């Protein structure tokens with residue numbers, strides 16, 4: 001197989017690769033697609049740029065397929081890094097895309113949940129989120145080994161693929177719950193096979209240092225790429241308003257940009273200098289590479305950032321002061337080091353922090369009920385298992401299922417998926433309480449504890465789950481076992497029967513045997 005220059009560079013500690021983000025835009029033969037390919041041609045000559053990143057329907061709006069643009073860019077002779085998101089494709093469509101990418105020689109992928117779909121032809125599209133990024137990383141890992149699945153004549157095994165897949169983490173979260181959830185999910189992403197990590201968007205040097213330190217202390221020895229977005233005032237205003245979920249621009253940074261835009265060059269020089277300083281800090285701090293993005297960026301600007309950034313790297317510690325943009329009252333995992341403006345190696349004491357949301361008494365009830373009914377070998381477990389065994393397949397199954405669904409709809413807003421994940425999310429239903437149906441931790445879009453899709457109205461389901469679990473000292477559960485995707489074979493069937501008869505994912509965990 002042909003050498004993957006991006007992978008080789010990222011895994012080589014003496015190389016500091018740059019990736020540059022291109023936006024394929026909406027349309028097929030429009031200016032946006034031609035421009036993206038023109039920029040790609042220019043990037044080939046730059047010895048620092050090892051890959052071109054291609055966004056996948058960014059902002060939840062339709063655009064030219066990143067997969068297809070990736071195959072065009074491979075033909076130009078430079079590695080693409082294709083954003084691979086879960087929002088618009090179910091698991092089969094994703095597997096198909098992976099086959100097409102493999103065949104086209106597109107190997108570098110950045111796996112994400114993706115922005116919640118916002119607009120499309122004749123209205124808002126259906127959000128898919130059949131798999132989460134952890135499941136996609138597992139699928140890719142299996143494809144890299146040679147995917148096996150049952151066929152007509154026994155197990156079929158494919159030729160191994162050669163994907164180099166990464167995932168994203170945000171260290172820029174405002175609350176303890178959000179931040180710990182991000183780091184818990186990071187652990188699962190790495191266990192699922194992430195081969196590198198890219199940070200989300202923010203401008204707080206202490207937070208960049210935090211994730212680097214966290215990865216080191218937890219033995220996550222895969223490359224970490226820092227995200228540099230060339231920030232104009234207009235985009236900053238949107239990020240500050242949380243119109244671009246997951247990107248953090250504080251009021252102080254916005255005020256600085258407001259001032260800079262009055263310069264004769266409308267703040268362009270300041271933008272490039274800020275990006276170059278970030279480059280220097282990230283390189284000096286120990287990141288493995290950087291990802292440069294921005295709206296309508298010219299090749300010359302990327303080139304200037306790299307050149308100035310390289311020249312500033314030796315003074316990176318002096319530049320930390322320019323990235324002192326904490327979220328007001330925001331959470332940090334480590335204590336501050338006043339000398340460097342970064343972090344000490346000691347984590348803050350989490351037990352001293354107050355929970356971010358109210359817990360209510362329903363959680364205690366759910367825990368009690370669960371122990372009473374579902375714990376193998378305890379209380380009503382044997383009775384329920386026997387009852388479900390008798391009811392299954394009889395005319396009583398329908399009324400039994402209806403009674404169960406009604407109870408769970410009232411208590412948990414149950415969506416009748418039949419593969420119940422209440423136990424995985426502290427008795428909160430990810431099918432109804434999370435618009436992205438995340439079963440393994442929060443997406444990157446939460447904002448000050450609120451859900452990306454309902455900011456100011458609904459807390460992120462994982463923020464609630466964290467508060468519930470922490471009350472019992474069980475928050476470590478969020479970084480524990482990977483929860484498999486929902487099995488749609490069980491849709492609109494009794495989750496109780498599925499559990500006691502060993503058909504759902506929870507019973508597989510407890511090794512339930514049908515009676």
Ligand code: SF4
Nearest residue numbers: 434442443451452460
């Ligand atoms: S509930 Fe949390 S994980 Fe789900 S979409 Fe909202 S922010 Fe993302």
